[in-house]
Amino acid sequence: MVDNTDPITRSRVMSRIRGYDTTPEKVVRSLLHRAGFRFRLHGKDLPGSPDIALPKWHAVVFVHGCFWHRHRNCPKAYTPKSNVRFWTEKFEANVARDLRKSRELKRLGWRVFVVWECRSSKAHLDLLAGRIRKSQ
Secondary structure: OOOOOOHHHHHHHHHOOOOOOOHHHHHHHHHHHHOOOOOEEOOOOOOOOOOEEEHHHOEEEEEEOHHHHOOOOOOOOOOOOOOHHHHHHHHHHHHHHHHHHHHHHHHOOOEEEEEEHHHOOHHHHHHHHHHHHHOO
16 A cells, blocks of 8 residues: 655654653653652663663663554554555564663663553553552
């Protein structure tokens, strides 16, 4: 199937996709802060530049978009109908990179948590806060 959008428009649309400070990320940060956690953002000194680093707890949190990071069985993790080969390779590379960076962090002694975009509700984040505190 062919893309119905011309390349200039497609480029403009894709360029507006945010890589950080997304709404789910802001929600996670807000609820963690209200729960008493203090953290650093986008730790460039850590493998994978985690969205949230909690040095006191030796934990990192990645806030993954379901589409880009392929949340299993999530309706948001669909594959576009056009340019399927490109998207399949892109998604596979994203998932492989996520796994590689998580392993690197764990080897360095960090605990890695992932919050999925579709699960950034208060109930899920209360569970996350409990898991971070519990497993120190």
